Amino acid sequence: MTNLSKKEYAGINYFRLIAAFLVVAIHTSPLTELSGTADFALTRIFGRVAVPFFFMASGFFLFSKTEAGKLPPGKLAVFLKKTTVLYAIAILLYLPLNIYAGKTEEWRYFPNLLKDIVFDGTVYHLWYLPAAIFGACIVWLLLKKLKPGPAFIISLLLYVIGLCGDSYYGIAEQIPFLKAFYQNLFLFSDYTRNGLFFAPVFFMLGALLAGPIKRIPLKTCLIGLMLSFALMLAEGLLLHGFNLQRHDSMYLMLLPCMFFLFQSLFFWQGKNLNDLRNLSLIIYLIHPAVIVVVRGLAKAAGLQGLLVHNSLLHFLTVASGSLAAAIVLVMLLNARRAPNAADSGRRQKDRAWAEINLSNLQHNVQVLKEALPAGCEIMAVVKANAYGHGAAQISNCLNHIGIDTFAVATIDEGIHLRRQGIKGEILILGYTPAARISGLYRYRLSQTIADAEHARELNGFGKPIKVHVKVDTGMNRLGESYQHTSEIASIFDCNNLNVTGIFTHLCVSDKLEESDAAFTDQQIRCFYELLDELKARQINIPDIHIQSSYGILNYPRLQCEYARIGIALYGVLSTLDTNTKCSLALRPVLALKSKVALVRTIAPGESVGYGRSFITPKEMQIAVISIGYADGFPRSLSTKGHVLIRGCRAPIIGRICMDQLMADVTKIPDVQRGDVVTLIGKDGSEEITAEQVAAKEGTITNELLSRLNDSRLQRIFSNF
Numbered sequence: 087m088t089n090l091s092k093k094e095y096a097g098i099n100y101f102r103l104i105a106a107f108l109v110v111a112i113h114t115s116p117l118t119e120l121s122g123t124a125d126f127a128l129t130r131i132f133g134r135v136a137v138p139f140f141f142m143a144s145g146f147f148l149f150s151k152t153e154a155g156k157l158p159p160g161k162l163a164v165f166l167k168k169t170t171v172l173y174a175i176a177i178l179l180y181l182p183l184n185i186y187a188g189k190t191e192e193w194r195y196f197p198n199l200l201k202d203i204v205f206d207g208t209v210y211h212l213w214y215l216p217a218a219i220f221g222a223c224i225v226w227l228l229l230k231k232l233k234p235g236p237a238f239i240i241s242l243l244l245y246v247i248g249l250c251g252d253s254y255y256g257i258a259e260q261i262p263f264l265k266a267f268y269q270n271l272f273l274f275s276d277y278t279r280n281g282l283f284f285a286p287v288f289f290m291l292g293a294l295l296a297g298p299i300k301r302i303p304l305k306t307c308l309i310g311l312m313l314s315f316a317l318m319l320a321e322g323l324l325l326h327g328f329n330l331q332r333h334d335s336m337y338l339m340l341l342p343c344m345f346f347l348f349q350s351l352f353f354w355q356g357k358n359l360n361d362l363r364n365l366s367l368i369i370y371l372i373h374p375a376v377i378v379v380v381r382g383l384a385k386a387a388g389l390q391g392l393l394v395h396n397s398l399l400h401f402l403t404v405a406s407g408s409l410a411a412a413i414v415l416v417m418l419l420n421a422r423r424a425p426n427a428a429d430s431g432r433r434q435k436d437r438a439w440a441e442i443n444l445s446n447l448q449h450n451v452q453v454l455k456e457a458l459p460a461g462c463e464i465m466a467v468v469k470a471n472a473y474g475h476g477a478a479q480i481s482n483c484l485n486h487i488g489i490d491t492f493a494v495a496t497i498d499e500g501i502h503l504r505r506q507g508i509k510g511e512i513l514i515l516g517y518t519p520a521a522r523i524s525g526l527y528r529y530r531l532s533q534t535i536a537d538a539e540h541a542r543e544l545n546g547f548g549k550p551i552k553v554h555v556k557v558d559t560g561m562n563r564l565g566e567s568y569q570h571t572s573e574i575a576s577i578f579d580c581n582n583l584n585v586t587g588i589f590t591h592l593c594v595s596d597k598l599e600e601s602d603a604a605f606t607d608q609q610i611r612c613f614y615e616l617l618d619e620l621k622a623r624q625i626n627i628p629d630i631h632i633q634s635s636y637g638i639l640n641y642p643r644l645q646c647e648y649a650r651i652g653i654a655l656y657g658v659l660s661t662l663d664t665n666t667k668c669s670l671a672l673r674p675v676l677a678l679k680s681k682v683a684l685v686r687t688i689a690p691g692e693s694v695g696y697g698r699s700f701i702t703p704k705e706m707q708i709a710v711i712s713i714g715y716a717d718g719f720p721r722s723l724s725t726k727g728h729v730l731i732r733g734c735r736a737p738i739i740g741r742i743c744m745d746q747l748m749a750d751v752t753k754i755p756d757v758q759r760g761d762v763v764t765l766i767g768k769d770g771s772e773e774i775t776a777e778q779v780a781a782k783e784g785t786i787t788n789e790l791l792s793r794l795n796d797s798r799l800q801r802i803f804s805n806f
């Protein structure tokens with residue numbers, strides 16, 4: 087986890103713009119008139135920091151590890167998709183240019199086209215996009231399989247191979263074996279400055295700076311930066327002077343330069359302008375087109391001497407033209423996004439909504455992790471739309487903080503999560519009939535085995551299916567009975583079943599009375615005895631899980647690979663009068679809110695609502711509130727519940743309707759239409775907990791929360 091606050095990324099974003107203009111300089115050589123050497127130093131030596139910088143920034147943000155120390159999945163997929171789409175658009179954009187230049191003729195020979203698309207980028211600057219794709223994938227693989235040290239060394243070796251085919255080729259080609267090697271290599275890629283040899287080491291440096299590499303003080307950064315810049319200048323001028331360069335993208339000193347440069351940028355603080363990201367990317371992508379336009383217009387206007395042949399003016403014209411076009415494009419992009427956001431923003435808080443606090447979710451994960459025995463991981467139970475919290479967003483947030491095991495109730499819940507890009511294992515706790523097995527396979531879902539016959543059905547599908555064996559130890563719901571050892575053993579013999587887990591479910595782990603505790607102990611004993619019998623039959627025991635939320639709170643010492651945690655993740659317990667062995671400082675994730683639609687004064691003796699169940703004893707002020715039982719607020723709270731308005735409690739009066747309810751606000755001054763009403767959650771010093779509401783309704787929070795109606799309530803997620 088990087089400890090950088092967002093503010094400290096500002097320097098990285100500022101430098102993106104500088105890097106983009108350096109690339110423009112590389113392609114316009116602004117100092118040519120002044121001196122060839124000066125231009126070489128600026129564009130072929132200093133300018134070479136630009137692209138590595140972009141790679142490093144991508145590596146830095148892509149591979150910053152989550153709190154659990156794992157690489158966040160999902161981010162890479164998004165990056166690859168975005169880059170590929172961008173690349174496809176760029177290829178199309180420059181197609182007319184390639185047709186004009188006769189390149190499409192070359193492409194009639196297919197390997198030429200392939201080489202251009204995979205390595206060289208079809209236009210001179212576009213190699214950057216496939217290189218970013220390759221670089222990101224290589225570094226992802228290296229970091230997944232290896233420790234940071236060896237991973238870095240491999241990326242460094244790749245860079246050295248590239249170096250000998252680039253700036254140092256004049257030396258390398260003296261050795262016949264190397265010469266032959268590179269001659270062959272150049273058949274596949276015009277330069278070694280590509281995604282294989284050039285990009286990985288910079289992605290890796292970025293990744294390591296987001297993780298294990300320590301920050302160094304500013305003074306060290308600047309001294310290091312100046313020294314390595316000076317050495318790189320000497321290196322470049324020497325190689326150039328001795329005519330050793332085949333190409334001039336890669337230098338030995340580029341590595342320390344980039345290291346110190348990136349470290350220095352952490353100290354460049356200011357407002358974090360996120361638009362600079364898109365702005366610099368667009369400048370990068372369009373400036374060659376702008377060059378063409380500038381040349382064309384200059385020719386038409388007879389200004390070639392000024393705008394093309396004067397290299398400094400040419401650079402300035404292209405740079406400002408690219409900047410202007412990029413600003414317009416960014417504004418258009420933002421404008422397209424903005425109305426939707428504003429519209430949904432307006433829609434979100436106008437009637438009834440649930441506020442989902444993802445920081446509290448993260449807090450609960452942390453607290454639960456600390457409570458779990460070492461080696462036991464959270465299997466996040468996100469069934470029933472994550473207990474009404476929004477399954478996709480909750481799972482996505484959990485994915486980002488390193489949780490990669492989920493449980494849902496149905497196959498459709500599992501498919502929904504996969505379609506939303508959720509990574510890791512997703513276990514379906516309920517029964518899935520034979521007709522749906524192909525969905526399990528296609529979406530890589532793990533299925534709970536309901537009994538041995540179910541296992542045979544799944545096995546009959548003929549392709550590998552991941553399963554967890556459920557053992558019934560007294561709940562008498564799903565699961566093969568613990569007494570049927572042979573039946574359970576037979577499941578492990580099924581060729582097409584990949585058994586990755588075995589579990590049981592406790593049915594009174596929430597109670598601590600002696601008889602309940604005895605029953606639970608017996609369930610646990612039966613389960614472990616079964617495991618012993620399986621072991622005696624030479625069966626390898628897969629991952630074990632027994633506890634759900636109350637199992638963790640009351641039986642924390644069981645040693646399992648997973649705990650299936652539902653309600654506790656959302657920061658509430660099932661009931662109000664909960665007495666558990668350990669108590670955790672959980673924080674509720676959900677608040678339920680609505681708005682006052684109308685305030686009216688009612689004379690004594692009038693009735694309020696359906697059935698005339700409430701008659702005003704005196705003159706009263708009542709508020710009509712835009713939430714009802716169709717939103718999931720229980721009708722049984724009629725005349726019993728409270729809501730919070732302006733930090734005060736207001737009793738619910740009359741019957742709760744399908745879409746509205748009424749509350750007595752006589753004692754609360756100044757209540758107005760549009761006031762926010764809290765049904766679950768805090769308002770000022772007052773709080774109504776989900777446990778209290780559920781208790782009044784005579785149910786458990788699990789039911790209350792999972793019934794909150796997704797199609798009616800808006801969900802508003804606070805960022806974490």
Ligand SMILES: *Cc1c(COP(=O)(O)O)cnc(C)c1O
Nearest residue numbers: 467515591634635650651652653
């Ligand atoms: C729902 C469910 C859970 C989660 O229970 P909580 O009490 O919400 O933690 C665990 N295991 C199974 C089999 C379930 O069906």
